[in-house]
Amino acid sequence: MQDNLESVKIFRQKYREEKISKHYYGWLHFTLTTILSIAIISISFFRLRDVQSLEWLTIPLTFLYANIAEYFGHIGPMHHLRKPFGLMYQRHTKEHHVFFTDKYMEFDSSKDFKAVLFPIVLVLFFFGLIGIPSWLLLYWLFSSNVAWLFSMTAVAYFLNYEWLHFAYHCSEESWLRYIPGLKKLRQLHLHHHNQKLMSRYNFNITYPIGDILFGTYYKASTKPTNQL
Ligand SMILES: [Zn+2]
Numbered sequence: 279m280q281d282n283l284e285s286v287k288i289f290r291q292k293y294r295e296e297k298i299s300k301h302y303y304g305w306l307h308f309t310l311t312t313i314l315s316i317a318i319i320s321i322s323f324f325r326l327r328d329v330q331s332l333e334w335l336t337i338p339l340t341f342l343y344a345n346i347a348e349y350f351g352h353i354g355p356m357h358h359l360r361k362p363f364g365l366m367y368q369r370h371t372k373e374h375h376v377f378f379t380d381k382y383m384e385f386d387s388s389k390d391f392k393a394v395l396f397p398i399v400l401v402l403f404f405f406g407l408i409g410i411p412s413w414l415l416l417y418w419l420f421s422s423n424v425a426w427l428f429s430m431t432a433v434a435y436f437l438n439y440e441w442l443h444f445a446y447h448c449s450e451e452s453w454l455r456y457i458p459g460l461k462k463l464r465q466l467h468l469h470h471h472n473q474k475l476m477s478r479y480n481f482n483i484t485y486p487i488g489d490i491l492f493g494t495y496y497k498a499s500t501k502p503t504n505q506l
């Protein structure tokens with residue numbers, strides 16, 4: 279039913295009226311997300327001093343940790359209503375997945391960026407609530423280089439997540455289609471926006487490492503285990 283184009287159009291109109299202020303500027307939101315992230319990545323990078331070979335391992339380990347956290351954050355609270363994370367469920371399953379379906383994946387205008395990008399307040403909240411304690415713990419347990427490599431990689435991962443998810447919801451015909459690999463990743467996310475598949479497959483928004491590891495990877499040529 280929700281796949282029906284008309285019902286998506288009606289939901290979009292209602293969402294815009296109720297959730298998007300006339301003072302909201304999508305490109306400003308996108309730019310602030312980008313500048314804030316690049317600032318933290320740069321500060322972290324320029325604080326590195328004489329990095330030892332073992333310390334460089336922080337980059338792949340943080341990348342893998344972020345990918346698995348993205349997977350479990352998505353398959354868990356974003357798709358299942360759980361008490362302290364009710365807002366995540368509401369924003370994702372009840373809004374993002376109704377605003378965008380596999381039949382209607384694209385933004386109509388920059389106002390619609392609100393239905394994809396994390397609110398800046400929430401980003402600052404997570405950076406503070408998770409980022410700072412993690413940084414302090416790594417500094418205390420290992421070294422300042424490990425802590426800065428962690429903040430650099432984690433924020434770069436977050437920005438990559440935002441950019442990729444944003445790109446998936448841009449027009450299929452935009453110049454973005456020339457970015458190597460993007461078409462394939464977009465296709466995986468498109469399947470996730472099929473309402474019959476969304477609670478079972480393709481929970482990584484970025485790279486499908488978690489999906490491959492935990493058996494929830496689905497591409498069109500794959501035959502899912504049961505009913506489609
Ligand atoms: Zn999406």
Ligand SMILES: [Zn+2]
Binds near residue numbers: 352357375470476
């Ligand atoms: Zn989802």
